[in-house]
Structures are given as structure tokens and as C-alpha cells.
Amino acid sequence: MLTIKNVTKRFGGLTAVNNISFSIKENEIIGLIGPNGAGKTTLLNLLCGIYKVDSGSIRFQGKEITHLAPNQICHIGISRTYQIPQPFDAMTAIGGVTVAVINGKKRENMTLSDAGLNASYFLEFVGLFGKRDTLAKDLTLYELRMLELARALATSPKLLLLDEAMAGLNPGEAAKALDMVWSAQEQFGVTILWIEHVMKVIMKAADRLVVLQYGEKIDEGKPETVMSNERVIEAYLGGKDAEN
Amino acid sequence: MVSIELKRDRLLMRWKQQKYEWIIEPRYWRNPILWSLLLLVFPLFISGYPNILTMVTMANLYAAITIPLALQMTGTGRMNFGPQFYLGLGGYTSALLNLHLGFTPFFTLLATILICLIIALLLSPITWIAKGLYFSLITLILPLALLDLTYIFSDLFKGEVGLMGMDPIISLGRVTWNYVAYYYFSVFLMLLFLLVAEKISHSRFGLTMASINENEDVALMMGVNVNKYKVFYYVFPSILTGIIGWFIVHTFRTFAGVTYLPLDFMIKMLIIVMIGGRASVYGMIPGAYFVCFLEEILRSIGTSNYFVFPLVLIITLVILPRGEGLYGLYHKRHPRDYFPVMRVRRE
Numbered sequence: 016m017l018t019i020k021n022v023t024k025r026f027g028g029l030t031a032v033n034n035i036s037f038s039i040k041e042n043e044i045i046g047l048i049g050p051n052g053a054g055k056t057t058l059l060n061l062l063c064g065i066y067k068v069d070s071g072s073i074r075f076q077g078k079e080i081t082h083l084a085p086n087q088i089c090h091i092g093i094s095r096t097y098q099i100p101q102p103f104d105a106m107t108a109i110g111g112v113t114v115a116v117i118n119g120k121k122r123e124n125m126t127l128s129d130a131g132l133n134a135s136y137f138l139e140f141v142g143l144f145g146k147r148d149t150l151a152k153d154l155t156l157y158e159l160r161m162l163e164l165a166r167a168l169a170t171s172p173k174l175l176l177l178d179e180a181m182a183g184l185n186p187g188e189a190a191k192a193l194d195m196v197w198s199a200q201e202q203f204g205v206t207i208l209w210i211e212h213v214m215k216v217i218m219k220a221a222d223r224l225v226v227l228q229y230g231e232k233i234d235e236g237k238p239e240t241v242m243s244n245e246r247v248i249e250a251y252l253g254g255k256d257a258e259n
Numbered sequence: 260m261v262s263i264e265l266k267r268d269r270l271l272m273r274w275k276q277q278k279y280e281w282i283i284e285p286r287y288w289r290n291p292i293l294w295s296l297l298l299l300v301f302p303l304f305i306s307g308y309p310n311i312l313t314m315v316t317m318a319n320l321y322a323a324i325t326i327p328l329a330l331q332m333t334g335t336g337r338m339n340f341g342p343q344f345y346l347g348l349g350g351y352t353s354a355l356l357n358l359h360l361g362f363t364p365f366f367t368l369l370a371t372i373l374i375c376l377i378i379a380l381l382l383s384p385i386t387w388i389a390k391g392l393y394f395s396l397i398t399l400i401l402p403l404a405l406l407d408l409t410y411i412f413s414d415l416f417k418g419e420v421g422l423m424g425m426d427p428i429i430s431l432g433r434v435t436w437n438y439v440a441y442y443y444f445s446v447f448l449m450l451l452f453l454l455v456a457e458k459i460s461h462s463r464f465g466l467t468m469a470s471i472n473e474n475e476d477v478a479l480m481m482g483v484n485v486n487k488y489k490v491f492y493y494v495f496p497s498i499l500t501g502i503i504g505w506f507i508v509h510t511f512r513t514f515a516g517v518t519y520l521p522l523d524f525m526i527k528m529l530i531i532v533m534i535g536g537r538a539s540v541y542g543m544i545p546g547a548y549f550v551c552f553l554e555e556i557l558r559s560i561g562t563s564n565y566f567v568f569p570l571v572l573i574i575t576l577v578i579l580p581r582g583e584g585l586y587g588l589y590h591k592r593h594p595r596d597y598f599p600v601m602r603v604r605r606e
Contacts, residue, residue: 089482103473
């Protein structure tokens with residue numbers, strides 16, 4: 016579905032993403048992990064077109080998307096959430112989702128009220144229907160994360176990029192959020208690329224893991240096999256000696 | 260028979276099967292027909308006082324300038340500090356074409372629209388590249404540059420004196436009638452702009468506009484073609500402002516850049532935007548009327564006017580409830596109504 020081939024991105028002298036290649040199959044959940052500054056979010060920004068790729072290519076469903084603008088990438092079906100939730104502060108929850116419904120995909124003859132109805136479906140799905148008329152700035156962190164998810168799903172994506180969806184949530188909320196992601200995959204048939212720091216969650220959720228360190232891919236595979244790789248342990252825990 | 264009955268919050272009137280009710284609290288009087296009627300009947304009582312009539316006409320024109328300005332500020336997500344640039348552009352275009360080439364008012368209108376369209380399209384890329392304070396700075400400088408041009412080429416633009424003797428739109432034979440007619444024209448323009456702005460801001464495009472004002476980058480990620488929208492919301496209100504310039508030229512029949520292009524005119528416009536209701540389109544009308552009346556009243560106290568006028572405006576801004584301006588007094592806001600947040604500095 017998505018093929019990333021030899022992608023490199025430099026910021027001045029710093030190579031944030033160096034020669035990374037992997038691919039994603041349909042209906043998979045891919046976990047993207049790595050220590051801080053490994054280039055995970057940069058890779059995500061490259062996928063949604065915020066940054067332009069220096070070299071290499073990104074193909075989505077056989078179509079080159081390397082040089083498309085973010086809004087065009089959104090139209091062909093890639094949507095994302097933010098690490099730090101970025102709601103439209105002065106708009107209500109339903110307002111923000113309605114914007115995504117209207118603009119996410121070409122929908123001919125959709126009036127504002129139709130879009131509002133559609134948006135309320137997504138809000139209901141993430142459990143925020145009761146808060147639809149609350150301004151986004153008054154929502155809690157968990158609700159903001161759910162609002163982000165609703166907004167991302169409302170653009171009717173085929174590939175959903177989650178950037179640390181669990182950061183700052185307590186275990187109960189994290190479990191709820193994980194269920195939400197699973198049911199989103201089931202109901203909307205989305206493929207998910209998931210950056211996560213909470214290992215417990217990502218080990219449970221991901222079909223495959225991709226590990227980055229210093230902008231390079233150091234391993235890829237099933238969660239159990241990846242976690243037994245020495246280089247991954249070194250990257251995360253600082254070598255075998257650190258454990259003692 | 261007719262029966263009238265006073266409930267706690269409303270007046271009920273029954274006649275046969277019909278029921279009419281009138282909510283007593285003024286902020287629920289949201290009947291646009293009522294207010295439009297008031298605007299239409301009002302000049303008949305004051306037609307004997309041409310100075311008041313001119314003032315009210317001016318208030319209508321201020322509102323007609325600030326309504327597109329409010330639309331522009333939300334649509335591009337930036338504070339425009341030079342709305343009067345297109346006023347000057349439209350005014351000079353129609354005045355010069357009328358004086359030197361003999362265009363009739365109808366053709367000068369077309370020319371004004373065309374010139375404003377071209378110039379605004381040429382300048383619209385500044386909405387893409389100018390971030391933070393720079394958009395405000397650039398738009399601040401444009402009208403001042405135009406003003407300087409009118410001084411430099413004063414043979415053509417007649418610098419400080421201004422151009423005079425353009426054809427009127429309509430001439431009814433008596434001066435008073437003309438004033439009343441111009442008042443109605445200005446009301447028509449104002450209500451037309453209000454209707455257009457209202458229709459835009461309460462449609463799906465208005466919601467998208469709000470998202471651009473909130474956060475451009477996120478809007479872009481949600482598939483909004485931000486660049487296209489910003490060009491539209493820069494160009495379209497500019498044309499509307501140009502039309503006001505055309506109107507001033509063909510009604511007051513004198514046009515000088517000194518009156519409309521300097522900074523104090525801009526400050527008046529921005530104050531109307533803030534005092535009327537922070538870029539909500541309806542608020543511009545009470546804002547414009549308030550500022551015009553205040554100016555007229557304070558003119559009598561002489562030079563201390565320069566001190567008292569801003570003081571009164573500051574006090575008004577502070578004491579108005581919830582920062583929603585004059586319109587907030589009248590209108591009870593539903594949470595779903597988007598109320599724009601104006602920021603001069605943006606990332």
C-alpha cells in the first residue's frame with residue numbers, strides 16, 4: 016500500500032532521516048519506535064508532505080506522492096494526528112470535525128448540515144458526542160486526543176498516521192484509546208502507522224515494528240523478534256551492561 | 260378578537276388562529292427586517308439636517324468598508340492594517356477615468372472592479388509568504404505609498420487638493436433629495452455587503468475560513484487548499500472596498516487621498532472592527548455608527564477631542580462584555596457560532 020524507498024531528509028548538516036526503506040501492507044498496524052530524536056516524527060512529516068523529501072521516493076497505492084502538497088496527500092487518503100494536540104481552539108468539537116468532513120475528500124453537493132451529521136457520527140464513534148458543543152480549548156487531554164482521532168478519521172483516510180496517541184494518558188485512558196484504534200481499524204478499514212513510546216501498548220497492538228535510531232532503520236519485524244534484537248535493546252536501554 | 264397578554268419574558272398577541280409573540284429582552288430582537296426598516300425610515304425624520312444625514316451616510320460607508328475587512332481578517336487569518344488602500348485605488352481609478360476619459364459611472368464601476376481585481380491578484384501572494392507581523396506591516400505601508408504617489412504625480416492626482424467635479428450617480432434637482440438618495444444608496448451597499456458576508460460565513464466555506472483563522476497548518480493537513488482560500492479572501496473583500504471608493508467619488512463628487520489614505524483613517528476602521536464585535540460581520544454596523552456619532556459629539560469640545568475620543572474608545576473596549584464588542588450586548592451567542600480570535604502575530 017505504502018512503499019518508502021531510500022528516503023533521506025537533511026536539515027542543514029543534520030541528517031534527520033537517512034536512507035530509510037520499508038513498506039506497509041493493507042490493514043496492518045505498523046509500530047514506529049525509537050529513542051528521542053530518532054527521526055520518527057520527521058518521517059511522518061515527510062509522509063504527509065509538510066517536509067519535502069531530499070532524495071528517495073514515497074509511493075502510495077502505486078502513485079508517487081513525494082512532491083504533492085499536504086492537502087493533496089490528504090485527498091488521496093493519508094491522514095494524521097499530532098503529538099501535541101492541535102485543536103481549533105475557538106471552534107466547537109463538532110466544528111473542527113465538520114471542517115475535516117467537508118475538506119477531507121471531494122464530496123459533491125454536501126451541505127453544511129449534512130457535513131454536521133456526518134461529523135456527529137465520528138464524534139459518537141470516539142465517544143465525544145456529549146461534548147459536541149464544547150469549545151476545543153475546554154476539553155481535557157484525553158478528549159483532545161479523541162477529537163484528533165475523530166478529525167483524522169473524518170477525512171476518510173486509507174492510511175492513518177498516529178503520532179504518540181498515548182502520550183500523557185493514564186493507563187485506563189490508554190486502554191480505552193487502544194480499543195478505539197482497533198475498532199477504527201475494523202470499522203473504517205484503515206491501515207495504521209503508529210509512533211509510540213508506551214511499549215506495552217505498541218507491543219500489543221502492532222503487527223510489525225520498525226525501529227529507528229539516529230535517522231536510520233535498525234530493525235524491522237514481528238514485535239517479539241524485534242525486542243530480542245541486541246541493537247534495539249542497546250538503543251533503548253543502553254546496552255547489556257546497563258541492565259545490571 | 261385580538262387579545263394581548265403579557266407573559267414573563269414575552270408579549271403574546273392572538274388573533275383568530277394566529278399567534279404573534281414579541282420577546283421583551285432587547286438582545287433577542289433578532290429580526291433583520293425590523294432593523295432594515297429602521298434604517299430605511301430613519302432619514303425621513305432628519306432630512307432637514309444635511310450634516311446628520313451626511314454623517315449617517317458616512318457611518319454606512321464605514322460599515323461597508325469594515326464588513327469585507329472582517330471577512331478578510333478571518334479568511335486570511337491575518338490582520339490587514341491597510342484596508343483603505345483599495346478605497347484609494349478604486350476612488351482614484353473611477354475619478355480619473357471619469358474626469359479625463361469621460362467614462363460614465365457605470366463604466367467607472369466596471370473599471371474599478373477590474374483594477375482592484377488585478378492589483379489584488381498581483382499582491383495576493385503576500386498572504387502566502389508574509390508570516391507573523393510582516394503581513395500587517397506590508398499592508399500598512401501600501402496606502403502610505405499610494406498617498407506619496409499622489410503627491411509626487413500631483414499634476415494627475417491633484418495631491419492635497421483632491422479631484423473634483425466627477426459625475427454624480429443620480430441627480431434629483433434638489434440638494435436635500437440628493438442627500439437622502441445617497442443615504443439610501445449607502446444603506447443598499449452596506450446591506451448588500453452584509454448579506455454576502457453573512458452568506459459566506461454561515462456556509463461550508465465560512466467554516467473552512469474559520470479553520471484557516473484558527474490554524475493554517477492543521478487546516479492544510481485536513482485537505483483545505485489554504486493558498487486558494489487565502490487568495491480569494493484577500494481579493495474579494497478588496498474589490499468590495501474598491502466599490503466604496505467608487506461610490507464616494509460619484510456621490511460626494513470630490514476625492515482626495517489625504518482624507519482616506521493616512522493612518523488615522525485606518526485606525527478608525529480597525530477600532531470599528533474591534534468595538535463592533537471582533538470581526539463578526541453584524542457588529543460592524545453598530546461599531547461604525549458608534550464611532551461616527553462619538554466623533555460628531557466630541558467635535559464640539561474642540562482640541563481636547565484628540566484626547567477624549569481615544570479615551571472613550573478604550574473605556575468602551577474594556578467595559579464591553581466578554582470582549583465581544585457592541586454586538587455582544589445584543590446577540591446571545593450560540594456555542595456553535597464561530598467567534599474569531601484576532602491575532603496580529605502569527606507563526
